[in-house]
Amino acid sequence: MIGKVLLAGAIAVPAAATATVAATGVAWIDVQEGGRDGHRIVLPVPLLLAELAASFVSEKDLDLNLGGAAAHLRSAGAVLRALRDAPDGEYVRVEEEDEQVVIEKRLDTLHIEVHGQSEDVKVNLPLAALSEIIGEDGRLSPARAVRLLRHARFSTLVDVRDGDDHVKITVF
Amino acid sequence: MDRRWVVAGALAVGTLGMGATDLRAQGGAGSAWLHVRVEEEGRHPSKVSVNLPMSVVEAALLMAPETVVREGKFQIGRHEGVSVADLRKIWAELKSAGDTELVSVEEKDETVKVARKGDLVQVRVVRTGSEEGVRVDVPVSLVDAALAGEGDTIDVKALVRELQKRRGDVVTVNEKDNKVRIWIDESSSGGGK
Numbered sequence: 001m002i003g004k005v006l007l008a009g010a011i012a013v014p015a016a017a018t019a020t021v022a023a024t025g026v027a028w029i030d031v032q033e034g035g036r037d038g039h040r041i042v043l044p045v046p047l048l049l050a051e052l053a054a055s056f057v058s059e060k061d062l063d064l065n066l067g068g069a070a071a072h073l074r075s076a077g078a079v080l081r082a083l084r085d086a087p088d089g090e091y092v093r094v095e096e097e098d099e100q101v102v103i104e105k106r107l108d109t110l111h112i113e114v115h116g117q118s119e120d121v122k123v124n125l126p127l128a129a130l131s132e133i134i135g136e137d138g139r140l141s142p143a144r145a146v147r148l149l150r151h152a153r154f155s156t157l158v159d160v161r162d163g164d165d166h167v168k169i170t171v172f
Numbered sequence: 173m174d175r176r177w178v179v180a181g182a183l184a185v186g187t188l189g190m191g192a193t194d195l196r197a198q199g200g201a202g203s204a205w206l207h208v209r210v211e212e213e214g215r216h217p218s219k220v221s222v223n224l225p226m227s228v229v230e231a232a233l234l235m236a237p238e239t240v241v242r243e244g245k246f247q248i249g250r251h252e253g254v255s256v257a258d259l260r261k262i263w264a265e266l267k268s269a270g271d272t273e274l275v276s277v278e279e280k281d282e283t284v285k286v287a288r289k290g291d292l293v294q295v296r297v298v299r300t301g302s303e304e305g306v307r308v309d310v311p312v313s314l315v316d317a318a319l320a321g322e323g324d325t326i327d328v329k330a331l332v333r334e335l336q337k338r339r340g341d342v343v344t345v346n347e348k349d350n351k352v353r354i355w356i357d358e359s360s361s362g363g364g365k
Contacts, residue, residue, distance in 0.1 A: 075231070082231035087203070089360035093221040
């Protein structure tokens with residue numbers, strides 16, 4: 001009897017943890033180095049864990065590290081919120097001989113693409129989360145932003161190819 | 173690229189954002205978009221296309237250093253030997269003269285002409301012995317509002333109040349290898365232009 005209880009507990013705990021992680025999301029970080037001896041690192045980070053870690057970051061310490069930039073945070077936050085509330089459209093396009101840059105807003109996400117001769121960068125920024133990093137009071141809140149990443153599930157945040165190297169961050 | 177039109181373009185872009193709040197307050201004007209097109213020819217050609225909702229432009233202007241924009245006024249001081257106060261005097265004379273060429277400055281390697289034609293202020297810079305030059309056309313009402321301030325400041329808020337009424341071209345620059353156009357409309361793409 002006791003054995004069955006222990007077995008049930010041994011199964012229930014990881015099952016519950018898995019369910020929790022599945023419900024709250026996972027950031028999947030995949031780094032692949034090019035070349036014959038290139039390494040590959042795959043790191044799943046439960047968003048709940050990331051949020052917990054971010055909540056331990058002292059706002060006071062953040063202010064100190066930012067130095068003079070902290071004075072402009074309120075304005076930067078206003079720009080992010082304005083972007084969040086702005087209509088969709090292609091905001092910027094730069095075309096040069098060997099590089100193309102496009103910044104477009106589609107469905108609450110800011111899509112940034114850079115295509116060069118040897119690099120391809122795609123960044124998809126969920127504006128709801130980004131705009132919450134900086135509060136109305138101009139204070140940084142990484143924990144709040146991580147929490148809002150849950151709304152960006154099943155999307156690729158970053159996809160960078162530089163030569164043979166590849167970095168990809170996806171939220172599931 | 174000549175710095176004159178860069179200053180004119182930066183001035184137009186910077187001041188447009190200040191009016192976004194007023195544009196929203198008037199209802200329906202929040203759909204206004206600022207468009208910038210820059211085309212550079214030459215050895216390394218490039219094209220830049222910017223389409224921004226006025227609300228974003230306004231928010232971006234808030235990030236300008238306080239020394240550049242203070243109490244809604246750009247501090248630009250003397251530029252290329254002509255202060256804002258001097259520009260104000262020149263403008264007052266230009267307005268009273270109607271459609272005419274008022275200013276013609278001949279320097280060693282270029283000629284600068286400022287003239288009024290209809291509702292446009294035309295600035296022409298022609299390089300000596302060359303076909304290169306700069307053409308800047310700015311609406312008269314915009315210049316009126318910008319120079320309504322005092323001293324070495326451009327009254328950005330007054331400029332933006334005037335811009336609220338405007339749709340169409342704000343600044344156009346045509347140089348041999350560089351073309352710049354800044355305009356406002358209610359299309360997110362600029363009408364495919």
